[in-house]
Amino acid sequence: MVLCVEKGNDGVPFIQLGSHQMRLDLEELNGKDKARAEDELKETPENVQEGLRHMKELVEADKELHVPHTDDAYLTKFLRPCRWNAEHAYKIMKKFYKFKVKHPKYGINITPHCVRHVFDHEVFRFMPSRANSGARVMIINVGTKWNPKEVKLEDMFRAVMVAIEIAMLEAKTQLGGVHVILDMAGLSLVHIYQFSPQLAKLILDWVQDCAPTRLKGIHVINQSFIFDVLYKMFKPFLGEKIKKCLYFHGDNRKTLIEKVGAEALTEYYGGTADIPEFPGSLFADMLFFYEKEFQEFNTYGYQTPDKEKADH
Template sequence: MQHEGNTERKSSMGIRIETDQDGVPFIQLGSYCLRLDLEELSDRDKEKALTELNETPENVQYALAKLRELISNEPNLRVPVDVDEFLVKFLRPCKFAPETAFKIMRRYYRFKTKHPKYGVRITPNSVRHVFDTEVFKILPTRSPDGSRIFIMNIGAKWDPKKVTLEDMFKAVMVTMEIAMLEPKTQMGGAHVVLNMEGLSMVHFYQFSPFTAKLIADWVQECVAVRLRGIHIVNQPYIFNMLYAIFKPFLGEKLRKLIFFHGTNRKSLLERISADCLPEKFGGNANIPNYPGSLFSDMLFYYEHDFEVYNTYGYAIAEKPSIDSNSTSS
C-alpha cells in the first residue's frame, strides 16, 4: 500500500500519529501499538496457517492458478488478476479453496454493483466522521489466535443526526477492507464487540427489515474475513426488538457466532482473552483511550489505495444480469 502524507495531529493526552522507517503510520498507546499489519506472515504464523488453512506451497500455487482461471471466465469482472496478494486475501480465509473464494469475490463485487451507494467512492475520508465520533474503533491488541478485535458503539456514542446508518455501514465496509488486507487477519479472522450501552428508540428507528437484510446478506455472503464471533454486550431490553428485525435474515452459521453477554464480563472473557480487552470490557489490557480523529488521520495515509480499490469490480454491462433478489451466487 502507498502512504499519503498527512498533517501530524497530537491529542491532549500526548498521543499522536508517528511513522516508522518504512513510512507506515502507527499510534503508540502505552505499551501497545495500533497500526495496520501489512507484513507477510511470520514463521510462527506460517506454521499456524499450514495447520489451520492447509497453506502449503503446492496448495497456494494450485489455488492461485485456478482462481485466475475462474476470474478470466467471468464476464466484465475487472480485478488485478496478476497480483498474488490480491487473490490471497480471498483465498486464505477460505482455506485455499479457489471455488469458494471465487464465489465470495463475485458476491462482493456484485453487491457493490447492485448497491452503488455502498460501492462507489468509499474511502476512509468519506466516512471519517464515523471514526471521529468513535462509533467504530479498532483495538491495538489481538486475540491469542491472531484475530482482530473491532468495537462498535451502537448506543451512547451514536448520534444518528451526525452519523447515519448508511454512513456507519460504509465505515464497516472500509474497516473490513482493511481487515482483508492484513495477512495476519486473513489467517486469524475477527471478533466484533457490539457495545449496546445507551441504545434507545432513536437508534432502533434507524433500522428496517430492508436494511437488516442488506447488512445480514453482506456479512454472510460477501465478506472474505473469518468471523470468529459477534459479541453483544451491555444490551438493554429494547435490543430484543432490534434483534427481532435481524433474526429472520440470519443463517444458522452466523447465529452460532452470535453471543449475548449483557453485563456478564466473565462470559465475554470466555470467548476473548482478558489480556486483549480493556478494563471497560472486563479485561486487563491497559489501553489508553485514543481519540477517534487520530484513527481517521492514520487511515488517511491509505486514501489513495482505497481510490484504486474502487476501480475494481464489474463493468456497467454486468449490472442487468445481477439477480434482483439476492446477493448470493
C-alpha cells in the same frame, strides 16, 4: 505525552498507545502464524500454488470482472480465508463486487475519508491489540456514541465495509479473522427507528455471503430489554454462519473475556490491556495514509449499472 500518527522505519504509519501500537499489520506470515496457517488453512506451498493458478484462470475467464488477476497478494486476500479453495474464493469475490454494484449507495466509492466522521465520533473503533486467537477486534458503539443526526446508518455500514477492506490487507487477520463487539449501552428507540427489516436483511446478506473474512465472533454487550425490538428485526435473516458465532453477554465480562481474551481488551470490557484512551479522530488520521489504496480498490469489480437499474 501527545498522541499523534508516526511512521516506522518500514514506512507504515502507527499510533503509540502505551506499550501497544495501533497499526496495520502488512507483513506476511512467519513463525507460529505460518505453521498455524498450514494447520488451519491447508496453507502448504503446493496448495498455495494450485489455489493461485486456479483462481487466476477463473478470474481471467470472467470478462466482466475487472481486478488485478495476476497479483498474487490481491488474490490471496480472497483465497486465504477460503482455505485456498479457488472455487469458493471466486464465488465470494463475485458476491463481494456484485453487492457494490447492486447497492451503490453503500458500496461505491468508499474510502476512509468518506466515512471519517464515523471514526471521529468513535461509533466504530479498532483495538490495537489482537484477540487470543490472533483475530482483529472491532468495536461498534450502537448506543451512547451514536447520534443518528451526525452519523447516518448508511455511513456506519460503509465504515464496516472500509474496516473489512482493511482487514483484508492484513495477513494476520486473513488467518486469525475478526471479532466484532456490539456495545448496546444507551440504545434507544431513536436508534432502532433507523433500521428496517429490508435494511437488516441487506446488512446480514452482506456479512454472511459477501465479506471475505473469517468471522470469529459477534459479541453483543450491555443490551437491555429494548434490544429485543432490534433483534427481532434481524432474527429472521440469521443464517447458520452467524448463529454459530453470535454471543449475548449483557454485562457479563467474564464470558466476553473467555471468547476474546483479557489481553486484547481494556478494563471497560473486563480485560487487562493497558491501552490509554485516544480520540477516534487519531485513528481516522492514520487511515488517511491509505486513501490512495482505497481509491484504487474502488476501480475494481463490475461496471456500475445505470441509475435506474441500481438499488438506491
